[in-house]
Amino acid sequence: MPSVIAALDVGTSRVKCMRMQRRSGRYVLTHFASRSALPASGESQVPQPQMSEIIRGLMKEIGVKRGHAVASLSARSTLIRHVEFPQMPLEDMKKALKLNSAPYLHQQYTNYNFDCYIIPPRGEAPKGPVKLQVLVGGASTQDVLYCRDSILGAGLIPLAINLAPVAVLNAYESSDPKMMEEDTVALVDVGYENSVISILSKGQPLLTRSIPFGGSHVTGHIAKTLSVDEKAAEEEKLKMTEAVQVLVASCLSVFARQLRSSIDFFERQYEVPVKRVLCSGGTALSNVILQFLTDEIGLPCKAWDPTENVEKDLKSQKSELLKEQGANFAVAMGTALAVM
Numbered sequence: 001m002p003s004v005i006a007a008l009d010v011g012t013s014r015v016k017c018m019r020m021q022r023r024s025g026r027y028v029l030t031h032f033a034s035r036s037a038l039p040a041s042g043e044s045q046v047p048q049p050q051m052s053e054i055i056r057g058l059m060k061e062i063g064v065k066r067g068h069a070v071a072s073l074s075a076r077s078t079l080i081r082h083v084e085f086p087q088m089p090l091e092d093m094k095k096a097l098k099l100n101s102a103p104y105l106h107q108q109y110t111n112y113n114f115d116c117y118i119i120p121p122r123g124e125a126p127k128g129p130v131k132l133q134v135l136v137g138g139a140s141t142q143d144v145l146y147c148r149d150s151i152l153g154a155g156l157i158p159l160a161i162n163l164a165p166v167a168v169l170n171a172y173e174s175s176d177p178k179m180m181e182e183d184t185v186a187l188v189d190v191g192y193e194n195s196v197i198s199i200l201s202k203g204q205p206l207l208t209r210s211i212p213f214g215g216s217h218v219t220g221h222i223a224k225t226l227s228v229d230e231k232a233a234e235e236e237k238l239k240m241t242e243a244v245q246v247l248v249a250s251c252l253s254v255f256a257r258q259l260r261s262s263i264d265f266f267e268r269q270y271e272v273p274v275k276r277v278l279c280s281g282g283t284a285l286s287n288v289i290l291q292f293l294t295d296e297i298g299l300p301c302k303a304w305d306p307t308e309n310v311e312k313d314l315k316s317q318k319s320e321l322l323k324e325q326g327a328n329f330a331v332a333m334g335t336a337l338a339v340m
């Protein structure tokens with residue numbers, strides 16, 4: 001196990017990172033940092049050399065010169081699905097998907113990398129041949145290589161590249177193992193252009209959906225209605241005056257309806273009520289937005305702190321700041337946990 005791990009959440013608009021230091025066989029969180037990686041308009045991501053520079057800058061901030069990094073990506077190509085497989089080893093599953101994904105994903109994904117997680121079965125084993133319930137994650141090889149090369153370009157050795165929605169599940173599992181074991185909750189990671197809702201019941205991820213809505217839609221709506229540029233709209237969003245709240249509410253209601261319909265679908269399918277909605281991502285830092293979602297969905301929507309159960313020894317940084325921004329570090333935390 002490396003003595004220092006730099007965990008990166010290579011988001012579409014912002015890179016978040018954490019430094020974990022090994023001490024007497026345990027990892028301690030010592031630093032966290034984030035930087036904008038907003039692509040130019042019309043581009044889907046910043047050019048790779050620029051991403052390497054962003055990562056290099058972040059590493060300087062958290063005191064890492066070289067060493068190992070683990071990353072999660074949430075690129076546009078990312079997919080996450082629940083798939084039934086006949087009994088087969090994990091490696092064969094990945095090979096089968098790579099060779100021909102159509103029978104499993106109803107679409108042929110060429111030049112994709114896949115990862116699979118076999119969901120442990122619920123209750124008693126049924127009679128007859130058991131099908132495996134598998135969470136399949138994938139991203140285009142191009143996006144995986146972009147991430148790998150960005151890390152290499154920053155002078156780091158990539159240990160692993162994971163998917164952001166899986167990292168959120170990892171982080172949640174460690175932050176609240178009791179709730180994970182007993183409750184049914186919806187985890188919603190609100191991203192820049194996309195959000196992912198995962199519903200877990202007694203520790204099992206049973207539904208995962210990607211929703212084409214994120215912080216950029218809120219900003220875009222403010223920009224359009226107030227006839228201001230994106231930068232000014234972003235500032236307005238952070239200020240969140242009452243006039244802006246009205247705009248934000250109208251734009252969020254579509255998103256809230258989509259979340260509610262995923263929850264309704266889940267509740268019909270499994271006959272278990274969802275108790276709460278736990279939000280992460282930059283947008284979850286706004287209490288006004290969380291309140292809108294709570295009112296629209298009819299369930300408490302709260303930000304959660306993925307570092308709650310993690311041993312910390314923050315150097316020059318304030319723990320209040322981590323608490324305040326914690327919800328935006330869910331992916332970075334889950335990414336670190338995957339290799340700890």
Ligand SMILES: Nc1ncnc2c1ncn2[C@@H]1O[C@H](COP(=O)(O)OP(=O)(O)OP(=O)(O)O)[C@@H](O)[C@H]1O
Pocket residue numbers: 010011012013014015074075164190191192193194195214215216219234237238280281282283284285286328
């Ligand atoms: N305090 C805040 N209030 C409201 N919105 C905020 C706040 N802080 C950040 N955001 C918004 O969060 C969004 C970025 O969120 P985040 O960093 O989770 O995205 P990302 O990880 O880059 O995207 P993705 O996960 O889709 O790749 C931006 O639209 C930004 O305006």
Ligand SMILES: [Mg+2]
Pocket residue numbers: 009011012074164190191192281331
């Ligand atoms: Mg993200």
